Amino acid sequence: MHLEKYTAVKGDSDFYYEFYSEGPKGRIRKIVRLMSLTEYGNDYYNLYLGDWLEAEDRFSDTVVSNNMDREKILATVAAIVVDFTAAIPHAVIFAEGNTASRNRLYQMGISANWKVINEYFDLHGFKDGKWERFQKNRNYESFLLRRK
């Protein structure tokens, strides 16, 4: 796999990563946060991808930045998930976009990185009220993955 990615940075925590999207809209600080879902289970984490809004001093996952680097961002997020699950191999990661179009975006990112994802991860998608093993070209409402 030689998909172009940004270099991500993390601090002391395994649960928080940053990288910068670069494109026509400028340099946008992106954060990926793995939030523990202990209310459901100790090994469960929610994947959150957001933008840092400097003027508002807050994160947001509803901003559409349109920085023409969608594939590069998704490949970077995939790399972060690989890194995170290397540190916490028993982690089960839940991901869900805010909108159907955001979920389709995740779907495209997964499909583009499918070779490596399928090698590393057991990935399921939620559709029509049930979980199934991920299949390309199907639109899912949410995703669940863990290391094989």
Next chain:
Amino acid sequence: MGKVSTSKKFKVDIIVDKSIKDRGNDPAAEEKARRAVAFLKKHGVPKSFEKRK
């Protein structure tokens, strides 16, 4: 600062920088986590995932 992980197959390059601080206080992420818990409680997880629960 240092590179901590590189997979030959996926070229996962993550830099560790102790100056990076999680600002925390992220209501959007907390809301998503709450929704995720509600979703998982309602729909459960695939059987193959339950084994490690």
